[in-house]
Amino acid sequence: MKKTMLLGALMLLASAGYAQESRQDASVSVIGTFAPQVNGNAVQANASSTIGFLGSYRYMLTPRSALELNYSFAQYSTRYSTSFLPNVRIHTRQQEITGAYVYNFRSYRNFNPFAEVGVGGLIFTPIRDYATTNLDTKQNTNIGALFGAGVAYELSPSWDVRVQYRGFFVKTPDFGLTNFKTNRWEVVSMPAVGIAYHF
Numbered sequence: 001m002k003k004t005m006l007l008g009a010l011m012l013l014a015s016a017g018y019a020q021e022s023r024q025d026a027s028v029s030v031i032g033t034f035a036p037q038v039n040g041n042a043v044q045a046n047a048s049s050t051i052g053f054l055g056s057y058r059y060m061l062t063p064r065s066a067l068e069l070n071y072s073f074a075q076y077s078t079r080y081s082t083s084f085l086p087n088v089r090i091h092t093r094q095q096e097i098t099g100a101y102v103y104n105f106r107s108y109r110n111f112n113p114f115a116e117v118g119v120g121g122l123i124f125t126p127i128r129d130y131a132t133t134n135l136d137t138k139q140n141t142n143i144g145a146l147f148g149a150g151v152a153y154e155l156s157p158s159w160d161v162r163v164q165y166r167g168f169f170v171k172t173p174d175f176g177l178t179n180f181k182t183n184r185w186e187v188v189s190m191p192a193v194g195i196a197y198h199f
Helices: 002-020
Strands: 024-033 038-040 043-047 050-060 065-081 088-104 111-126 140-154 159-171 185-189 192-198
Touching: 024 065, 024 159, 024 185, 050 088, 050 192, 065 111, 111 159
Parallel strands: none
Antiparallel strands: 024 050, 024 192, 038 043, 043 065, 050 065, 065 088, 088 111, 111 140, 140 159, 159 185, 159 192
């Protein structure tokens, strides 16, 4: 009986130690995508708001510092207005591929605040369907900067819920057409709510 109790205690300690040693996590989130109206070069660009998906992987370098890889996906409509073309619509697929440095601040109870900064690209792909009125458009891959902050609420040593604001500073897409060049940069806001698994 004593041996069984000792073995159970050792297994419990080992599992607790393993949980403390988790240095990686993967998360899935729902994001909103909100882009501002952009005016420049006699062109006005408007993108509709939408909901998308975010997948992230983090590797802890230290208890406070981590590296993160992100992929996000969303679809919406982009509308361009110029003096010659007052209402051109492009059904747009937006994909994000970014890498970031994440800093974790001091925890308060189960709340773990963090901030991140990184670089990567947004890929703007025109979808040639009934929602696109100009079929001469081409894919843009625009490099920019990611920044954000949020808080993780720990449900257990393996799971937490994350709420964060993410912003991406990027050049407004023109889809390869001179008529749509605003020559402006914008901040695409991508707030996210999701769940992470630590392993």
